[in-house]
Amino acid sequence: MTPLAKLLEAALFASARPIPTDELATLDAEASPASVRVALDELRDTLDNDGHGVELVELGEGWQLLTRPEYTEAIERAQLALRPQRLSGASLETLAIIAYRQPIGRSEIEEIRGVAVGSVLKALVERGLIDIVGRAEGLGRPLLYGTTPLFLEHFALRHLGELPRADELAVALRPLVRIEEPDVDLADAGDADAEPELGLGAAGDAAR
Amino acid sequence: MLAPERGPSSFDVELEAYHGPLDLLLSLIRDEKVDIYDIPVARIAQQFLARIRHLPLDEAADYLEMAARLLRIKAQMLLPRNENVDLWEDPRAELVRRLLEYQQVREVVDHLDTMAESRRGRFARAFLPESAPPPAPPLALSLVELMTAVDRVLRVTRQPTLHEVVARSLDVPGAIATVRAVLLLRERLRWRDVIVPQAEPWQVLSVLLALLELAKLGELKLAQPKPFADVEISRDAAGEAA
Numbered sequence: 001m002t003p004l005a006k007l008l009e010a011a012l013f014a015s016a017r018p019i020p021t022d023e024l025a026t027l028d029a030e031a032s033p034a035s036v037r038v039a040l041d042e043l044r045d046t047l048d049n050d051g052h053g054v055e056l057v058e059l060g061e062g063w064q065l066l067t068r069p070e071y072t073e074a075i076e077r078a079q080l081a082l083r084p085q086r087l088s089g090a091s092l093e094t095l096a097i098i099a100y101r102q103p104i105g106r107s108e109i110e111e112i113r114g115v116a117v118g119s120v121l122k123a124l125v126e127r128g129l130i131d132i133v134g135r136a137e138g139l140g141r142p143l144l145y146g147t148t149p150l151f152l153e154h155f156a157l158r159h160l161g162e163l164p165r166a167d168e169l170a171v172a173l174r175p176l177v178r179i180e181e182p183d184v185d186l187a188d189a190g191d192a193d194a195e196p197e198l199g200l201g202a203a204g205d206a207a208r
Numbered sequence: 209m210l211a212p213e214r215g216p217s218s219f220d221v222e223l224e225a226y227h228g229p230l231d232l233l234l235s236l237i238r239d240e241k242v243d244i245y246d247i248p249v250a251r252i253a254q255q256f257l258a259r260i261r262h263l264p265l266d267e268a269a270d271y272l273e274m275a276a277r278l279l280r281i282k283a284q285m286l287l288p289r290n291e292n293v294d295l296w297e298d299p300r301a302e303l304v305r306r307l308l309e310y311q312q313v314r315e316v317v318d319h320l321d322t323m324a325e326s327r328r329g330r331f332a333r334a335f336l337p338e339s340a341p342p343p344a345p346p347l348a349l350s351l352v353e354l355m356t357a358v359d360r361v362l363r364v365t366r367q368p369t370l371h372e373v374v375a376r377s378l379d380v381p382g383a384i385a386t387v388r389a390v391l392l393l394r395e396r397l398r399w400r401d402v403i404v405p406q407a408e409p410w411q412v413l414s415v416l417l418a419l420l421e422l423a424k425l426g427e428l429k430l431a432q433p434k435p436f437a438d439v440e441i442s443r444d445a446a447g448e449a450a
Contacts (some may be wrong), residue, residue: 003374004362013333015331015333016333016335017332042289055330057330059327064332065332065333066330066331066332067329067330067331067332069326069329069330071327072330072331075331076275081331083328084328085325086328087321087324087326089227089317090227092317092320092321092324093227093313093314093317096313096316096317096320099316099320100316111306112306112309112310112313113227113228113230113313114228114229114230114231114270114274114306114310115227115311116269116270117230130300140310153327154239154327155320155323155324155327155329156323156325156326156327157323163316163319163320164315176317
């Protein structure tokens, strides 16, 4: 390995949180972000190909060394480390809605889920997965929620764009995340496909 | 046999499996194998009500709101339709939209759950910052032990030398009388002339204050030719005239 790759390995080992690329670049004054990227690739290849128990993962807007999944059970059995608590169904539903619709207020989430979400929101804020990102205009200026970098870490996402796109879901009612496809495309697809979901989806949009 | 008595409460257990009224509705639609775009509202509403009958109160509100909605849609479906079918707006449309939207959320949840599980299965460095040392446990000793310790410490120290402080009031009026008497005899005098030999500090202070007081009243003048020289005291001619 090059000296830079070794330096990055040491820094990533020392950190408990993912380190962003530009922060890794500050480790060596002579290293450019480009050379850091090359070194990261080199480190990842070395860990993958030389048979290491850890791997380099890009997640949560940074890089982190993680143990490989095949060793999880043994590590947990020996109680050397504990897995974080699994999120409840209610938490996941609420997170899913926030992730796709942020910034979003409580009443909108309740409208979609059909249940009160006050306590769930509080718990998610306490866990650091979501945060208050502002206030909506309008009556009572309700709080708006959005996801945090810890959310990305929790789901091993690099960015929100890695969430499944609306058109990748079996039920494509209307685009939750507008990454590429504008509404018109969806409506057109619905007409062309004559798939009931898409057809109704367009109708649903119109109804709103 | 306890089992039959537990019968009704099994609904509660069953309902805990649902994440809300929309979830329950979706599962009914699945169980009944009906078309989500053509929901037989009467049948589904009846089953919905049957399932929520034994709901605990704190959860009931969300489900009851949906039950009311279903009954309203059921009533709307019974209304005679306009002859123009194209203008007829399906009262179920909004519910279907919400169900599909919720279905989509459930799908995203499945994705998120898979991703979270995959991440949970990989450990990061579990770095814990060194925590501060715990505070010392509270002292546990008896009063006797404490007194003995105090006694031991006191025995080591020397007996402190104590002074008895006696309050002495100054006699300024007396000193004023003395100074006046001396001034009657002599026009000028010196500081030492009005102080008795071997004077106590309180006597010196009394005379000092008496002199200052008389100077203020204009009965005498105080002069000191140079620093640390004897203070010269003389009758004040002006004061005398007044």
